[in-house]
Amino acid sequence: MTTAYGTIDQTFLNQLHTLTDKDRVSTSKALCEQHGTDESYHKAQAPDVVVFTLSTKEVSDVVKLCAKHKIPVIPYGTGTSLEGHIAALHGGVCIDLSQMDKIVEARPQDMDVTVEAGVTRKALNEYLRDTGLFFPIDPGADASLGGMASTRASGTNAVRYGTMRENVLALTVVTPNGDIVKTASRAKKSAAGYDLTRLYVGAEGTLGIITEVTLRLYGIPETISAAVCPFPGLEEAVNTVISIIQCGIPVARMELLDDRQMYAVNQYSKLDYEVAPTLFFEFHGSPSSVEEQIEMVKSLAEDFGGKNFQWASQLEDRDRLWNARHNAYYAALALRPGCKGVSSDACVPISRLAEAIMATKQDIEDSFLDGTIVGHVGDGNFHTLFAFMPDDEKELAEAKRLNARIVERAIAMDGTCTGEHGIGHGKMKYLESEFGEAGLEIMRSLKKALDPDNIMNPGKIVAL
Amino acid sequence: MTTAYGTIDQTFLNQLHTLTDKDRVSTSKALCEQHGTDESYHKAQAPDVVVFTLSTKEVSDVVKLCAKHKIPVIPYGTGTSLEGHIAALHGGVCIDLSQMDKIVEARPQDMDVTVEAGVTRKALNEYLRDTGLFFPIDPGADASLGGMASTRASGTNAVRYGTMRENVLALTVVTPNGDIVKTASRAKKSAAGYDLTRLYVGAEGTLGIITEVTLRLYGIPETISAAVCPFPGLEEAVNTVISIIQCGIPVARMELLDDRQMYAVNQYSKLDYEVAPTLFFEFHGSPSSVEEQIEMVKSLAEDFGGKNFQWASQLEDRDRLWNARHNAYYAALALRPGCKGVSSDACVPISRLAEAIMATKQDIEDSFLDGTIVGHVGDGNFHTLFAFMPDDEKELAEAKRLNARIVERAIAMDGTCTGEHGIGHGKMKYLESEFGEAGLEIMRSLKKALDPDNIMNPGKIVAL
16 A cells, blocks of 8 residues: 655645644754654654644644544654654654643552553653652653553563553554544553553554543552672573572562673763672562562572672662663763664564573674663563664674574573564564564554554554 | 344354364254353344354354354353343354363463363363462353453452453454454563453453363462451441442452341241341461451451451351352342343442442332342442342333332443443443543444454444
8 A cells, every 4th residue: 555645735734723722733853853863873854844742632633633634643742762762754743742741640549540642651750759659660761651561661560560461551652544543441440342552552653643641650668678690601601590480579679780780881871880790779668578579589599690789779869870871872872972772672482582691692692783782671672782883884783683583592492582662663573573564464454554644653563 | 334244044053063063053942042141131033054163163164154144143152141141132043061061271380271261260270279279250150251351250269360361361262253362471560552352351252252271270378267247227237338449458259148138048048047147257378367357357357346247157057048049040030930130230439339229229119019039249240139030021121110210320421331240232321421422432433343244242332
């Protein structure tokens, strides 16, 4: 299917101006280019217009206009995605939701909150601070919650608290014809019909635009304790993780950084951790349960040669530790000023994790390109960042080759090509090897049924 | 859309015989009637043929034949659903998956298992016994895991372990044209494309037939302790539950039975519990964590007048306790020999639970019909069983009226018409009030896109 898209001319722009304040519609080249640029290596592609919407109703009005003229619509949160999700491959209108940043309603008694799509994860937790509750999902970037829902994001807490898949209770979505749909009630569970919430979580704006998100919240644990522990080798660190998961110890965070990544983190965050494969831990619970978890983890780590636990129980020490971890991507890029990164995102069953990571390490050693490994290893998910110089096609080709190897290995292990970054247009070629032609055909059917004119973020997830 | 279905004639039956052993195809009246009858009050409706399949391939072959002739296909597990899910409203072929009862592969190292759709929850846990792992989801009936996935079932453990939505890792599905699709890898999380797994979980066989299920497993807790505690009134019991949830105490099970239900349970299971509103608890964890949970729960219960905890720490005492709870539905029916039951299934945000239950209790008191309340109250989910005599239309009308009031109240509280029983054809009329016309239209689009000839369990969830 090739869609003939409409043209964005002055008539269209005039109509757009009637729907919002004039100063919230822009065709400025710089602004459009910025809105077509994410944090990845994929080629930027600017939309023709950017509209800053202030309400679900405005999003609906803009989408209706675009639907009428068959103009592509690309939703934009913070622009921190990594697979070309926001590239305007066919031009069109970028709907920037960052000014939809209101907390609609927090309901501490139900441990849930409804936010506009533009609220970021840090802003939400800032807002919640006095309620004793928090929202755990934390991708590296301070992404918008609408964007996080759209890419089915996760992060360091997912091993204990799940991903956006488990933590979105309901969504408000503007469909491709401009209808406004609430995907679910606030009931904790429901068996009422097709799971519309999970249909849009991870759909990357290709089936509609998420404008509001209702999220589960959690009580801030009575006790939080964090630690860093170096290991003699990568395999020992990974095997410690596997043992911890298989023992069912409910660690809240368990992150792996290889020696090269630790070097980068030290440089970037001005720290002096030992340059060795290292696990970052966090434990949540009552004082006695945290103590119990720590004892068990220490004992398992020691079995694999991990001895020098460095503790951070004070809030500011923990913040420093996790900020260093969250900046790992930027730290690795900073090793080569001016470089860009290709980040892999494989996720495999935990029993295959050591094999997957060791083979990846070997790939890096065999390559002329530098690579760092960092991972949400409790979930079987790890990233390898290959830093390449943007003008060096040989380096980019090598980074892509290595990424492809990692993906193929993950799929062969009954894992996935992406644990949390999503498909965008960067990983579309891997969907068929992961799901087979029949699976891909179902995805195409869903897209065609819900967006027959292919105007919603076209060219992402599935090609029509 | 009205679909003109094909006719099941001798030619069709002959073709069916070529696909399976002859003795696994039956048109016997008694067998067909049994396969159109569930455990609810809804009118039974028999299929024309029942086929007992032995493999995914056979299911695919039968579906392909039915697709060719536009014959309705109704999947059947154990026939224990409650909203007319298996009624052959347009006749057709019932595919009975109960003989697909093999454990395909258990992988203790990954804490997951793949089973054929006909394996029941009890059979799975029996199989797992020596591995130290268990599967927690437990609807009242010993349902098949394919059926449980199809209705997005849950049960008493959901408050701690989630529902089928959270615990299905992947499915094998036969689509309406007979294709065989794997919906996901075994990775614990994935951001790869549309969430096909969650599309089929809860789709009640209307989009395809689930033939294999890959499930998350959990370590059998080191310590398990169960208790029963009576309360002076229903409101005090519910408020205890709300406090426990809001304190974030990770109870594994927390079930409410009202006084009338306790009377029924005593009669049916030959027990001598106090006839009062009662909470059933179970605690999972390490010895110290279980002790900690118990102390906190006891203290909260005492605040609301719940004092006489009766403990069951031995396996056989616990089994007796939970068998009594699982038989609550049958116990309530047994109060009136020959009766049938209309079971409500409302689920509301926890802060509204006391209000919802007290209003329901008032409805029962104001009615000439008897009703019992039982609930997975930690999730905000509760059932009210109205027992009526099958030949008494006035009683049935009253049961339906009461059920409708409960549903409407739940929806007005931003809750759902069904926490775990599903829609079938019994609750279709409530879907629009819950999702609005725009939401329902998306569900219809999904159904039309994936099953354009409307052959898969037609007349359930959405009408075309």
